[in-house]
């Protein structure tokens with residue numbers, strides 16, 4: 001293997017656009033210096049982003065500069081906080097270029113909180129359909145429980161290995177099946193947290209024109225791609241800020257079209273969501289705007305940190321972030337795909353596209369020994385941990401992506417689940433499906449990834465070349 005400087009020179013020759021992202025190297029050396037000081041090879045950006053020291057300083061200074069009360073009262077500390085909360089709503093809309101005439105921001109604890117709000121409040125009924133690709137996070141899959149309990153039909157549309165993109169004709173056919181007399185919901189991820197595939201945003205307009213509300217899961221997409229809600233106009237968008245900014249955790253949002261939000265019916269009320277509630281009168285009246293969806297006291301001290309973080313991302317620009325991640329992912333995927341044992345068999349099998357178009361910086365794969373056995377992803381994780389490489393293994397809460405990639409059939413799953421109606425541990429599940437792999441290794445790149453990160457990972461991956469299963 002070439003030395004790091006030699007390999008980087010070749011990489012820069014093949015990916016000339018990378019040079020234009022130099023600002024991120026400077027930031028990594030300053031604002032993110034702890035990564036290199038502590039020797040981390042961080043490859044889990046789809047798990048969470050990494051924050052800049054300057055974000056923490058700005059937030060600390062903000063906290064120390066004033067006294068902030070619980071919002072929604074007229075007292076001075078409360079009024080100040082209310083103003084800051086509303087300002088953050090405006091900044092989020094601006095960041096995603098969403099018109100305040102059309103969209104509102106509901107703050108939630110995370111993307112899952114936003115998805116649950118839609119799921120539990122969507123007016124599913126017997127004639128409704130809930131359509132979704134196999135390739136979804138469990139927090140989207142879980143909406144099917146709300147749909148089914150209202151008698152709606154749940155329809156999964158397949159993704160096809162090895163590229164893991166949607167079967168376009170199946171999806172187009174499913175989109176023709178909305179009942180115009182009912183509310184129908186189509187939910188999909190802008191970027192898969194399993195394979196890194198970017199599912200086309202054009203499905204938004206197409207689905208809406210055929211009678212669907214569209215719920216776009218942008219959690220894995222927005223850390224490295226600009227989402228412009230003036231050109232792509234889903235009804236609902238969910239995301240978690242820590243995935244973009246690293247800090248703060250505990251804040252996500254639902255960005256909703258006002259008209260779509262007005263269709264939702266909350267199953268309960270709570271402090272913060274009503275204008276009036278009466279005990280003896282047994283009535284309650286919901287707020288009209290986003291407050292109707294924010295249960296109790298929101299994370300008001302943390303919201304300004306979202307604003308600092310978004311300002312930081314804007315000062316870097318998505319262009320540089322996206323270009324950098326695309327270049328590094330292109331190199332990493334090519335190197336992994338080319339890695340062979342001496343007998344010519346591949347060391348790594350990638351689940352997802354090899355080309356860089358319409359794919360993000362998540363790469364899912366499994367390792368194979370030279371005698372053709374897959375190496376348990378937990379073993380790879382253990383070896384990576386020892387090398388101070390942070391990656392993620394398993395199915396990343398995306399069982400449909402995993403089943404499609406690993407070739408686990410509906411029949412196998414049904415046999416297994418019929419045999420075990422109650423609790424099922426992961427080990428029992430593996431035994432049940434004949435010891436097939438139930439997961440993969442995921443490497444994901446982000447804001448301050450650099451060439452040394454992907455080079456270190458390739459050096460690690462080469463250690464498995466020409467190893468028999470019993471030698472690992």
Ligand SMILES: Cc1ncc(COP(=O)(O)O)c(C=O)c1O
Nearest residue numbers: 110111112137189193219220240
């Ligand atoms: C595509 C996608 N959707 C939803 C989620 C859920 O995000 P959270 O756990 O922050 O609610 C994740 C988290 O990894 C994700 O990658």
